[in-house]
Structures are given as structure tokens and as C-alpha cells.
Amino acid sequence: MSSTIKGIDTAQPNKPSQQNKSLAVLIPGLGAVGTTLIAGVLAVRKGLGRSIGSLTQHAAIDDADDAPRVCDALPIASLDNLVFGGWDIFEEDCYQAAREANVLTESDLEPIREELAAIKPMSAVFDPDFVRNIDGPNVKRAPTKMELAEQLMEDIEGFQKRHQCQRAVAVWCGSTEVHVKMQPVHMDLESFEEGLRNNHPAISPTMIYAYAHLKSGVPFINGAPNAALDCPALIELAEREGVCVAGKDFKTGQTLLKTVLAPGLAARYLGMSGWYSTNILGNRDGAVLDDPGSFKTKEQSKLSVLHSSLDASRHPELYGDLTHKVRIDYYPPRGDNKEGWDNIDIFGWMDYPMQIKINFLCRDSILAAPVALDLALLADLAQQQGESGVMDWLSFYFKSPQVADGEEPIHDLFRQRDILFSKLRSWYDAPEQSEAVPQMAAGAE
Numbered sequence: 001m002s003s004t005i006k007g008i009d010t011a012q013p014n015k016p017s018q019q020n021k022s023l024a025v026l027i028p029g030l031g032a033v034g035t036t037l038i039a040g041v042l043a044v045r046k047g048l049g050r051s052i053g054s055l056t057q058h059a060a061i062d063d064a065d066d067a068p069r070v071c072d073a074l075p076i077a078s079l080d081n082l083v084f085g086g087w088d089i090f091e092e093d094c095y096q097a098a099r100e101a102n103v104l105t106e107s108d109l110e111p112i113r114e115e116l117a118a119i120k121p122m123s124a125v126f127d128p129d130f131v132r133n134i135d136g137p138n139v140k141r142a143p144t145k146m147e148l149a150e151q152l153m154e155d156i157e158g159f160q161k162r163h164q165c166q167r168a169v170a171v172w173c174g175s176t177e178v179h180v181k182m183q184p185v186h187m188d189l190e191s192f193e194e195g196l197r198n199n200h201p202a203i204s205p206t207m208i209y210a211y212a213h214l215k216s217g218v219p220f221i222n223g224a225p226n227a228a229l230d231c232p233a234l235i236e237l238a239e240r241e242g243v244c245v246a247g248k249d250f251k252t253g254q255t256l257l258k259t260v261l262a263p264g265l266a267a268r269y270l271g272m273s274g275w276y277s278t279n280i281l282g283n284r285d286g287a288v289l290d291d292p293g294s295f296k297t298k299e300q301s302k303l304s305v306l307h308s309s310l311d312a313s314r315h316p317e318l319y320g321d322l323t324h325k326v327r328i329d330y331y332p333p334r335g336d337n338k339e340g341w342d343n344i345d346i347f348g349w350m351d352y353p354m355q356i357k358i359n360f361l362c363r364d365s366i367l368a369a370p371v372a373l374d375l376a377l378l379a380d381l382a383q384q385q386g387e388s389g390v391m392d393w394l395s396f397y398f399k400s401p402q403v404a405d406g407e408e409p410i411h412d413l414f415r416q417r418d419i420l421f422s423k424l425r426s427w428y429d430a431p432e433q434s435e436a437v438p439q440m441a442a443g444a445e
């Protein structure tokens, strides 16, 4: 008789049982990141590309010489079984949107053109008060925000039915919204639902998407710095419905390097008096961030990372007087190929000053796509494992990690990685261990 250890069919050792069922990956915002993620997965399936940067597809589950990859060790959906859909304010299908985003070349897009073109964005919930520098025609209309949420719920259910997906997960890849201050309407579910019915002006589109997904039992990941999952009301809903959430703001170029370098310098107890970061980027994300309201949301997210990596409260003599500045300039000629410069002022023995300069010529969406993929796969895995609420163990992937109430976020990439792996290993039973833990198997059924 076959039994199950945390989703693994023991009749077929190490064959995770969820791998052969379709998973809907729903993406609000089919722009540069969304289409690069989809195109990449389609290319990998055809053997035309490699999933570089994805921990789930490349990392081993532990240090053993013969340790399987995370995606083989755990019941993680196979890339072959992902079905992509989403929403955007523009009507272009994903092939056209990917051409427009100009991240991948025509020669990479042509072999997957048909599949990309078949993915047409559903009409979006959009409010120009929250994203000011763009506008588009593919937008839902309804008298109240609650009715817009209900339309999204119909979209989610309809998509899953049409594509015969047993499960779904959502990754917000939409634009950065203006900074939203938490108000009483965000504080509990009753007030929030009242606000949806009364069109409260402080309820943003991202919050409406998050509400609709959580009500539909679909995990929601926030890849932008938007305030959606900061609402205690939505966390209350996630916990009540038993659904996983995580955010916010994919950690990719400059911030990724910051959370690698800062802990390294701190490990040698070198002091730091300043970190100045500036970027140029010319994609649609850059155009949105050119609005001061959206930039403020992004700036707060980017500024948050140094304090905890440097442990300034324990070492005020080294980090107590640190100036940290972040600038982003919209510069159309660069498109998605962002360039970042960092100047780091450090000091050493006898307080002698030194400088470090970094010039990172990165590709924003090439760095973000594997992060979005891992988050979709791991959120689905967590949901299968019975998790719910805020998944702080996914901090590894975020600039501004969300944590449970009262907890302090961790930004140091290496500590974040340890936390992520300890969670993944808690779900992993190596073949030699599985005989020794029959009681776990029974408990997990």
C-alpha cells in the first residue's frame, strides 16, 4: 500500500506527488518581468534556454554528494505543468508585450511565439490615482471596489476551470503604486470589506487583487514594493482562509549586492559612514518610478536593507552614523538594461577612510524572472504543506521582507538562505531517513 510522507508518494521514492498536476501561475502585470518569466519557462521546456538564477531548479537540497535538486527532492510543480495567465491594462498578448518590453531578443521569442501569443491579458483593476505615469484601455469597470474584487474572483475561478488547474498561485508583477499610509480601513477585515463596498480611496488595486486571491484560496506574492500585504486586514484574511502570502519587492540587482557585501564587511568589523546608490533605467517600470509618489514607495523599500545587515544597534561605533541614499533616474535609451553605481565609504584601523565603487550593468528582468519563478513554486509548495499567513522564510527573495507582527526582518542574504533551506529541509525526507520516521509519515497523511 502506498503511503505519503509530506506529499511524497513513498511507492515511488523521491517522486514528489504534486509534480504532474497543472498549476495556474496568475500574474497581475504582464510587463517586462511577467513576460520574461513566461518566455523563459516556455524556452526551458523546449530545451532552448536554461533556468539560471533559479534556486529551486539548480540548488541541491543538502550538502550530500548525491543530494537531489530542490525541485526533485520536494513536491514542487514541474515547469512542464505551469499554466500562465494574468491581467494587464494593455491588451497586447504576451508575445507583443515581450517584444515591447525588449528584454529578450526576437530570435529567443520566435520559437515560442505561438504559445506566448495565446496568453492574452484579462482586463485589469486599475486606478490612475495609484499609478500616475501610465494608462491603458484594458480595464474593468464596476460601481464599487468590492464588485471589482468579485470580477477578479470570477477570472481566477474561470481560468482554473478552463485550464483544468487543480491549484493556483499569484505573483504581482504590476507597476509600483504610490506610497499608501496605513489607515483604520486597512486594520481589520470588517473595516476593509466595508471600505471595498464604499470605494474607500485608500484601497489600492494591489490590495483588491490580494483580497480576491486570498478569498479564492490562492497564495499571493507581492513582487513590487506596494503596500498591499502590509494591511493587517489582508493578513487576517490570509490566516482565516489558510492561505500563504509573501512580499515585498523582488530583491534583484543593486539591493542583492548590498545584502551580500554589507554582511561581508560587517563580518570583518569594518566601519561604514556612507552608501550612495544611483541607477539609470529606461523601461516602463522606470517611467512609473519617475513619478515621485511611486519612487517614494521604492525608495523606502531599497533603504531598509542596510540597518539589520550591519547590526547598527549593537555596533554604533561602526555603523551608528551612516548616510544611506538611493536614487533612480528614468533614462529611456537604456531600456531594461539598468546600470547601477554604488559608492561605499568605509573606515578601518585607526579610522582611516577607504572607498569601494561598484558599477553593475545588469538586466533587471533577467534577474527578476527566476526570483518570480521560485516564489511561485515555493508558495505553492508551502500551501500544499499546510502553511498559511506570512512566509517570512522567503525573505531571501525580497528587498523589504515581510515578517510576522512584532518580528524584525532579516536582510543578510546568507542568513536568509539558511532560513530558507532549513524550511525546505523540514519538508524533505531523504530515502535513508524515511524508514526511521514512520510516525512522521502517519502524522502527515
Ligand SMILES: NC(=O)c1ccc[n+]([C@@H]2O[C@H](COP(=O)([O-])OP(=O)(O)OC[C@H]3O[C@@H](n4cnc5c(N)ncnc54)[C@H](O)[C@@H]3O)[C@@H](O)[C@H]2O)c1
Binding pocket: 028, 029, 030, 031, 032, 033, 034, 087, 088, 089, 090, 101, 124, 125, 126, 127, 131, 134, 136, 172, 173, 174, 175, 176, 177, 205, 206, 223, 224, 225, 249, 250, 251, 252, 253, 283, 284, 285, 286, 288, 364, 365, 367, 368
Ligand atoms: N525588474 C526587477 O528587477 C524588479 C525588481 C524588483 C521589483 N520589481 C517590480 O516589479 C514590478 C514589475 O516590473 P516590470 O519591470 O515588469 O515593470 P513593467 O512596467 O514592464 O510591467 C508592469 C506591468 O504592470 C501593468 N500594470 C500596472 N498596473 C496594473 C494593474 N493594476 N493591474 C494589472 N496590470 C497592471 C503595466 O501595464 C505593465 O505592463 C514593478 O513594480 C517593479 O518595481 C522589478
